[in-house]
Amino acid sequence: MTVNTHVAADTQAPPITHELARFVAEHPSRGWSDAVEHEAHRTFLNWLGCAIGAARHEAVDAALAAVQMLQPAPQATLAGRPERVDIANAALINGISSHTFDFDDTHLKTIIHPAGPVASAVMALAEQIGSSGRQVIDATVLGIDVACRMGNLVYPQHYDRGWHITGSTGTLGAAAACSRLLGLSAQQTQMALGIAASQPVGLREQFGTMTKPFHPGGAARAGLMAALMAQKGFTSSPRALEAPRGWAQVVSTKYDWNEARDELGQRFEISFNAYKPFACGIVIHPSIDACAQLRDQGVTPEQVQKIELRVHSLVLELTGKKEPQDGLQSKFSVYHGCAAGLIFGRAGEEEFSDAIVRREDVVALRRKVVAVVDDSIREESVVATATLTDGRVVTVHVEHAIGSLERPMTDAHLESKFHDLSDPVLGRARVDQILAACWKLGQAPDLRGVLGLITPA
């Protein structure tokens, strides 16, 4: 089958590879507001909790078993695991574990999960070269800015076409962050971005398989190696991002160059990062939130005859699985999310376990949920209407789900989420120490204060 589409090449694109490289290399350390600085700490902390929480998952086991075939040098720490591997593979494994529960951060404008590629690469490299906490935060902010700006530039067509935008932009973010950490010049950083541009990682077809969390891991590894190669003199096209046969024009039919340049160094995309209260795709969050609110209003599963969700079409497109058979599938089921919200009032990793997904009362309630597409409802909203067996009708309208930019998780929420994820792996006392170290990361002389705490005894 051939679909003929003529895509005109834009030969007049501005030199964004050069401009972003100069920005990454030369922007002053901590050259942003206190709010941005605090958001960077929240992003790092949330990422680390997710990585520790999923450290024992079979996806991480399988990837690590493959990496062990390389007999890697014990250079770098793996979150929540006793093994050590080389820095490239540490970036890979931590990237996988941080996204395995689908519980990590989301740049809401683009649905990019930016910390996975960026922080995974940064932590591994920083451990090896002894970077300060200050340098780690700087690299994270700048790397996330590059990934998300490139995402803005091609979103939504790039995502619609089938790219998992977290991995396809993540290589660029990781390369930028590692270039900063290595102290590369603007010209070297430009080469690193170019090398990374040739390695977009991630197809949406993989959603529901282990290869989905592989994407941020693979991107972290590719970006880290791109920066090392540039440091050693490896060359790439200086117009790799914008040329007619460069990254943007190859992976997208939309490319808004201004997104790379507008307010560069003034507006930081990490400001638009959000954190998930629920361990599943973000489009289900309003529905879970609504059902948890029904529960708060006294509605019990036994009373329910039917729950109708009025949702944006994307919700069913991404998470329309009616009868999930296991934990992984349940993350792509708005029906299951709704049932979890009403039964448990929450939807952490536990509520997406095989056992819960197959529990009789959960299955029964899930089957009572009906989703109706209504594109007057936005993606971040839902109208949930419970019809009870006694004839009563209770409606909850969620305009913005908890965890959105309008209703962000508080620092206390983030700590609580971190505990839920990490206490089973490391114990509560240790996790309290990790949290304290994370909040002070920007002042730490190096990462040892964090790294020494995140591996099990």
Place this chain on the structure above:
Amino acid sequence: MTVNTHVAADTQAPPITHELARFVAEHPSRGWSDAVEHEAHRTFLNWLGCAIGAARHEAVDAALAAVQMLQPAPQATLAGRPERVDIANAALINGISSHTFDFDDTHLKTIIHPAGPVASAVMALAEQIGSSGRQVIDATVLGIDVACRMGNLVYPQHYDRGWHITGSTGTLGAAAACSRLLGLSAQQTQMALGIAASQPVGLREQFGTMTKPFHPGGAARAGLMAALMAQKGFTSSPRALEAPRGWAQVVSTKYDWNEARDELGQRFEISFNAYKPFACGIVIHPSIDACAQLRDQGVTPEQVQKIELRVHSLVLELTGKKEPQDGLQSKFSVYHGCAAGLIFGRAGEEEFSDAIVRREDVVALRRKVVAVVDDSIREESVVATATLTDGRVVTVHVEHAIGSLERPMTDAHLESKFHDLSDPVLGRARVDQILAACWKLGQAPDLRGVLGLITPA
């Protein structure tokens, strides 16, 4: 800038991921003609000579310096170098060196250079797990079949769009080959192809930089790791190649599914692999060939008053540089190629060196060459007419240049090319031993007979 293109998704694609995986896992060892078997040896030999020849290039130095930052385990041999690195990075480095001179094999239907990704991954993995020569040849034939069939499936739109098709299909070929070598089941191989599908490597914008030869290397590494991950239980979409958001529909607007299936196991794409006799773009080859034939007929540079080449317009469009200043520029000069053919009777890497390009007699002869566009002449042909100072006129008509499928390089030609590339690195006596070992690869108990010879003392 936004170009709106609506690309219809094909939801009815046949299950080619499954079919190719079953083929790779289950096709009988040496289940092909003697001609295919011999072509596999030629492909391996040509690839190895290219890798050895470029082993000391600065691109290889830079990539290896980056890899050394990982303190890799000394698992695998690098062609033409004393260092040893882990198998994933050996696949990377050998893939880079094999494509650095742009002198490797070409699947002419798609312009894929298939041995770079496939053989680089196979040799590294085979060394580690002790595969037999028979297994190496089997894996190479099957891996190249997968890469080139997927190339046929998306060519030319995929290439036109800007993908360097060698790297974007190479991950799939390397994953297939390594799956075969590991003895993975059809189901595991399907997962390996899926993991690899998320990692297409290569933008055409990188042509002229070190990142171009990085593409087959990066593809080899990605494919090898994909196979190891699948072996350890890592999962991916079983429809990763054909689904609406899978590989083919994401990276191309053309996808002819039959290319993956027609005559599978009967027609082998390695049969359409060709080898370059000259170290430059293929459109100059007929002119070099013609001038070497003039030399064979006794025409000497001193006798020449003028040489007229009648060529297809593409020849001047791509290689019309009249006065090349250095080695790199000379690869884009049909005039230089013609002079080299007449003076030296050959045009290897040496004849495109700065020193030769600037030599007085070469410059003088180059200036006597005139190229005339004549679109009744095909791209693969040339009519070369030498007018001599004594008034004689000698004409050579090359219908198909040496190295084409119609006039393939003989085994003796390939040996001579191998010597030209490798003797400066390893010495002639050693290279004779390597050639002998390569021709008998299919009968070798393991790769040690080759590997023990390809590193400098």
